[in-house]
Amino acid sequence: MSRPGVVGHRSRKGWQTAVMRPAARRLLPAALVIATLALTACSDDGDGGGNEPSEDPQAQLQTAADLLNEASSVTFTLEGEDLPDDGTVVVGGEGVAVPPSSFEGEIRIRAGALPATIEVVSVDGTLWAQLPLTSGFEEVDAQELGFGDPGLLIDPDHGVSQLLTSGTEISAGEQVRVDGEVYDQVESVLPGELVGEVLTIADPTAEVRAVWALDAETGHLRRATLTGPFYDGGDEQTYSVNLDDYDEPAEISAPES
Numbered sequence: 497m498s499r500p501g502v503v504g505h506r507s508r509k510g511w512q513t514a515v516m517r518p519a520a521r522r523l524l525p526a527a528l529v530i531a532t533l534a535l536t537a538c539s540d541d542g543d544g545g546g547n548e549p550s551e552d553p554q555a556q557l558q559t560a561a562d563l564l565n566e567a568s569s570v571t572f573t574l575e576g577e578d579l580p581d582d583g584t585v586v587v588g589g590e591g592v593a594v595p596p597s598s599f600e601g602e603i604r605i606r607a608g609a610l611p612a613t614i615e616v617v618s619v620d621g622t623l624w625a626q627l628p629l630t631s632g633f634e635e636v637d638a639q640e641l642g643f644g645d646p647g648l649l650i651d652p653d654h655g656v657s658q659l660l661t662s663g664t665e666i667s668a669g670e671q672v673r674v675d676g677e678v679y680d681q682v683e684s685v686l687p688g689e690l691v692g693e694v695l696t697i698a699d700p701t702a703e704v705r706a707v708w709a710l711d712a713e714t715g716h717l718r719r720a721t722l723t724g725p726f727y728d729g730g731d732e733q734t735y736s737v738n739l740d741d742y743d744e745p746a747e748i749s750a751p752e753s
Contacts, residue, residue, distance in 0.1 A: 618647030
């Protein structure tokens with residue numbers, strides 16, 4: 497004979513289990529939906545983050561300009577797209593800039609079908625270049641070579657920081673992911689005459705569209721994409737300027753003659 501107390505305990509436990517199982521079945525799908533939505537929101541690995549920066553875009557450009565002006569050095573890399581096939585064009589370049597207006601690196605040009613790499617040093621408005629088939633540097637005029645003085649890239653009065661704060665039609669763009677880093681994007685329209693101080697431009701009266709990629713964590717400018725009539729012919733070209741290695745030790749002096 498079974499003891500009544502034990503039988504009654506088992507009956508209550510079985511009833512409780514029977515009640516809890518349907519409740520668990522109802523709660524589990526809801527929990528899974530919530531978890532899935534949370535993971536989807538946090539796992540966007542596409543080219544862009546899909547979000548817009550929460551800060552004022554004009555304030556972001558001003559912060560990027562201030563940080564660039566305060567930098568002790570920065571590395572610039574320049575690449576051109578949609579360039580004309582004839583004439584002398586700047587294909588790209590790279591180097592280190594040190595304030596107030598010094599640069600050391602190389603400029604890659606193409607004269608017709610002939611490519612050339614020119615080593616350059618710019619200090620306080622004077623530009624030296626080692627031209628192809630020569631063994632040393634000589635003082636040159638940047639405009640005669642078809643490009644602007646690269647020493648102006650970091651000049652606070654004429655360089656990239658001035659471009660950051662001189663635009664109109666400023667608007668926030670979507671975030672973009674580059675090499676695993678998330679950047680805010682800000683768009684603006686620049687006067688061609690000002691852009692022509694750091695890059696050659698065929699029509700200084702034209703407008704140049706700019707897209708600025710800004711480090712979402714630090715506020716530093718990481719990439720500037722400029723599109724406009726840099727060369728004759730009616731078409732537009734694009735130059736992308738990447739900025740890296742802020743504040744790395746660097747010294748630039750005039751080359752030995």
